Amino acid sequence: MNVAELPMILFTVIAQMCVGAFLVLGVVQTAGSLRFSAKAIDQVADPALLAIGPAMIFGLAVSMFHMHDVTHTFNVIRHVGSSWLSREILFGTGFAALGFLFAVVQLLKWGHPRLRQGLAVLTALVGLGLVYSMSMVYYSLVTVPAWHSWFVPLQFFATAIILGSLAIGTALVVTTLVHARQVARGLSAPDADSGRKVSLRERFTTHADPAVRDEVEALLAVSVRGIVITAFVAAAVLLVAIPLYLGGLTAVGGVALQSVEVYAGGLFVARLGLLALGAGLLAVFTYFIAAKPRENLGRLVVVLTTSFVLVFVAEVLGRALFYESMFRVGV
Amino acid sequence: MGVGFLEQDLRRRSFLKWSSAVAGSGALVGAALSFTGIPGVGSQKVAAAGDGMADADRTVWSACVVNCGSRCPIRLQIKDGTVARVLPDNTGDDTLFNRQIRACVRGRNMRQRIYSPDRIKAPLKRREGTERGDGQWDEISWDEAFDLFAEKLKYTIDTYGNEAIFKVYGSGVWNAHLGTSGGWGRLFNLLGGYLGYYSNYSYSQIGTITRFHYGNPDEQISNSFEDSIKHGRMLVLWGNNPQETRMSGGGLVFTSLEAAKTDGLKIVVVDPRHSDSVSLLADEWIAPRPGTDAALVAGLVHHLVSNNLHDQEFLDKYCIGFDEEHMPPGVPANASYRSYIEGKGPDGIEKTPEWASRITGVPTQVIKNFAFELAATKPVNIAQGWGPQRHANGENQARAIYLLSNVLGQVGIPGGGTGGREGYHWPLTQWFPDGENKVPVTISNFGWTDAIDRGPELTATKDGIRGADRLNVGIKFMLEYGGNMLASQHAENLKTREILRDQSKCEFICVVDNQFTGSAELADLVLPDTTTAERWDLAPSEYTGDMAYLIMCEKAIEPLYDSRPAYEMVTEISKRFGVQQEFTEGRDLEGWARYLHEEFNRKAVPGMPSFDEMKSVGVYRYVNPEGTTVALKSFRDDPAANPLATPSGKIEIFSAELYEMSQKWEFPGGDKGDRVTPLPEYVATWEGAEEAREPNAKYPIQLIGHHYKARTHSTYGNLTNLQEAHPQMVWLNHLDAADRGIADGDTVELFNDRGRVQIKAKVTPRIMPGVASLPQGAWMKVDAAGVDHGGSVNVLSRLHPAPVSKGNCQHTNLVQIKKV
Amino acid sequence: MYGFYFDQTLCNGCKACQIACKDKHDNPIGVNWRRVVEYTGGSWQVDGETARPNVFSYYTSMACNHCEDPICVTVCPTTAMTKREDGTVYVDQSKCVGCRYCEWACPYSAPQFNAQTGHMSKCDLCYDYRQTGQDPACVDACPARALDWGPIEELRAKYGDQNAFEPLPDPSITRPNLVIKPHRDAQPFGHGTGFIANRQEI
């Protein structure tokens, strides 16, 4: 594996995952608000939101390793008019900042929900911009046939969706499990309606109110099923796209053939296998057991976490191959 | 146009007039003007005042003075007492006879060499109680060093006599007026002399055998490239690689490219390797197996003769030994060359192109076509390099190539040539006078390890001892000055090392260098010399064709660390023998440079500026007043009046002297190919092409070691910039590589009974199948198991001399190669 | 617009140009503003005892081509990679973050990362020498006289306008200010049968 590119591998995968997670979470919240109470949604979604921020910061920090003179860092946005790298960095910091802001206002329930929703939409749009500009950083290198391909944006968005959804799915079930344990230990949460100030810590625990609990369960079933279907579909698209992409590269010839060769080894097989396993088999399994989240909660946690980890590894491998396939025309 | 016109016309004119006359045809402007003291006049690109870096304190002329056969001026820019930049020649232009003498890749890296971490910083004495090569050193004062040297020298003379003193070959400061000698020989001579050597590593075989063929005690030059450009129709570079071995932009890189640009001058290169000369110059490339050139020539001559395309008239008039009608008296019948190729000689084999093709690997049709071409495209200058002769029985290889030009009748005519190395103008190297050596005995350049190992056993007819029937004593005191023979450039490095480690044999070894080389590691005393930049000298051109020059080398910086110019070392040592006055004649180094220049150079070359003028002129060019070099012209014009120095006065294709030697000389080892032949016939040798292809051969790859761009031998070989630019790799044909599962860039092991080398492979079609080349001169890096990781070809070469010259055969090696 | 002229029929791959550049700019190991590529191809026809070659090889010495469409400039996020008014492209050391993106982009490997400074570096066509009326160091170094430089229109008028030869990239990508006189065996771009034979040196 290309260790020198490890920072870039982690940065791109994690950033895309964060954007994807944010989007998925948005969908869960927006779509959920049509059927479920805010209480239930907040209970399920807020803790997950909190995970995105650090992940994004981690990704950005890691990407800094790629700059060899950090004292000049601020110069990197000077060339937004032309450089996709500038744009990526701009979108990246924008997404991180907005995401952070949104997380804060959402968790503390500051401002009008509309405003928060507006902020969420904006963050999501910037996130999309981030994934797009990220892909364009590579796509715009006309001198690297393996990168100058429709496949790059597709892959980056697919990564965002697959990893984002599985990350959120995992977060949802884990949160619910944690809550369930707390309830079991008798740590029932205070009633939010009693007017007592609810501490932040308490927000992570949840309602003992059976109505809310049922709501949460239903919400969980719908979201988790939606999530695994999304991941499944995105992974399927990716698995179909890969051979098309490699076929295209072969047709290009020249150094592109060297790039194709990179995809011949065991790592590539592993990547495909892990993806198929994580977003395929396990997803299908998840889909079925997610019908009864309460009964299957433990299993859901195990299966979804496994699925997430497998796919994360698959995407990291995929990204490593992606960097490995960097063969430039010329001398 | 005949050359006669040009020559006679020119001879009548004074040098100056002549220069400007030729300048009219676009040649000599700079040479004529450069002694006006204005560097750059005549240059197309006039040098600006602030040449190079803007804030240099001063810019002085210096030179790269290594044994690459060229020698280049460089301008050193000095800032705060250090060399800050290396600039190229800025005089002259791009015309044939006034060319700018642009330093090659190595000279341009001079700064790294001056400031290399390998510089020896102080005199070093091998630590008491350790063995040679153990690597334990004590820094000592100069006085201690001089005392030690003087004491050992005196002891040796008193105990063994002067014949036991030897100054081993070393060419690192080759040909500079002062640096070449360093003064060591002069000191030894003042003390009664020392054992000398004849010949040299460059052209031991051809330099020895030529006397029998052309009467010349050295090699016989051919016509110059300039002459081929002006008059030739074909130029054959036979084992000759000007693009890699004559890399100066003022020398043959330039003139051979001019030849390639010349319409109507076809260039053929004969080389088992697709050298850079092949890739740039050749209209046709012929690739024989190494060491089979004499067979190729026999096949060519057979085809010429059977089609009556040889120059019978020339052979009759100027040569003996070609056919039975022209033989010296007293030799058996059917001993002529013609009998040899017609199968009437003792071996009874007809040397048809088919026969030659089996030995050389060159397809029959290619041989036939080449023969026709040679005959049809005259005049042809066959210019051989020294690759073919650096082989077992390289003598015959070299002579065979001479012979081909004889058969074609090309000797002494414009556009033709002798078959020797391309001609050059080299009237002056006013070497520091070493005085007279009263020891008459000499060994061959290659014979010193033998002389150390088994000195008194060496005889004239067995080992080529000259000046006596045998050696009286082995070498006991050895000086290596400006050479890396002990560890790198000789042969069979691991065995050589063992011979040298035995302190009962050679009792004292002193190495004088400016880099801590592998040879220094084997010394008892290491003395730190300066580089050329740190002392005064004058450097003449060498094999640069018809344009010669002299370069001023000013002392640019103070000696680094505790180094000193050799001359100052010898001065101090001479004091200890009470011969200081005789040694110095009252001059310091600059004084000698001035003296030699004023007294000799200026008299030898009309128009040469004074010593002081030279400091600003930098480099002074002058051209062959005879016009372009046509070798042996006077012999061709009037052989009776100007006979050759052979017994017959003619070209001796059959040499009666060699015939006599063939009866007398002894070869007790009985190695295949160790024989003297009166004809330049093909001799299959030990570790030759035929042995390589024997079924189940243990060592099936012929390994040569071409002279490489990265280095001049081992000099410059330790510098990272050059290692980066030209990494050490073994050239291996892709077919041989495929057989062994080797890919480009893989580390491979080359091995034979003498050693093992591990190095990266350059897998390429640019070398013949069955042949590999490990560029010679890389610094050894031997691990605990005795495996060299530096890529030194002499770990694999053999300590066995060629039959007549007793010289080095380093291109004859068989190895096996495997992937590591 | 300045550019280079390079004569493949004269270049022997000696790399005096590379070393001269290195000496002038004090560039460390690994940083070569001028590099020389060996392009080799062909094979041997072995027939019993004999072997007949059909082999070619030629060198191309490359620096920065100060391109019309410098992809290095386009992609650089900091604007450190800049075109001067005279058309030459250089790295503004006060801006570069060392992201090495330009290095990925340039098909001539002209941008060379200097680990000692943490910045990108590259041929500036010897700006200071030109300012004082001197030729670039590499041009004056070449023992074979294979290099020339000047206003690209003048070079094209003098030497023609060819530059599409293997192993160089498609010139339409960056439109290099480069004129090449092809070696007799030079292979037109897109029709190469050889290979870059000294990868590790470039």
Ligand SMILES: Nc1nc2c(c(=O)[nH]1)N[C@H]1C(S)=C(S)[C@@H](COP(=O)(O)OP(=O)(O)OC[C@H]3O[C@@H](n4cnc5c(=O)[nH]c(N)nc54)[C@H](O)[C@@H]3O)O[C@H]1N2
């Ligand atoms: N296998 C194989 N071996 C060969 C050859 C071959 O073709 N194949 N070629 C042979 C030939 S032709 C030759 S000429 C020899 C050359 O062999 P050498 O003459 O030994 O040449 P170098 O290895 O260059 O060693 C020159 C030494 O001089 C030192 N030197 C340089 N400048 C100075 C100075 O100013 N003062 C002092 N004191 N030292 C200085 C250098 O640092 C270097 O160590 O090698 C021979 N060896």
Ligand SMILES: Nc1nc2c(c(=O)[nH]1)N[C@H]1C(S)=C(S)[C@@H](COP(=O)(O)OP(=O)(O)OC[C@H]3O[C@@H](n4cnc5c(=O)[nH]c(N)nc54)[C@H](O)[C@@H]3O)O[C@H]1N2
């Ligand atoms: N760059 C560089 N230049 C140098 C030197 C150096 O070390 N480096 N050394 C200098 C010195 S001192 C000398 S003596 C000269 C040496 O000059 P040469 O002796 O001419 O050089 P080599 O590289 O030994 O051989 C020349 C060519 O002969 C080929 N060859 C080898 N064996 C045979 C053979 O049997 N037949 C034929 N036809 N060709 C053969 C080799 O492939 C090579 O291309 O070079 C000088 N120039």
Ligand code: SF4
């Ligand atoms: S090595 Fe020879 S050609 Fe190169 S600079 Fe030195 S003298 Fe000139």
Ligand code: SF4
């Ligand atoms: S050669 Fe490369 S670095 Fe130079 S201008 Fe063109 S694209 Fe930029």
Ligand code: SF4
């Ligand atoms: S390394 Fe420097 S010059 Fe190159 S793209 Fe990055 S910031 Fe620009």
Ligand code: SF4
């Ligand atoms: S022009 Fe100057 S900076 Fe550019 S490659 Fe040549 S020497 Fe180096």
Ligand code: SF4
């Ligand atoms: S200096 Fe000239 S001949 Fe040597 S590699 Fe550079 S361009 Fe080619």
Ligand SMILES: [Mo]
């Ligand atoms: Mo030599």
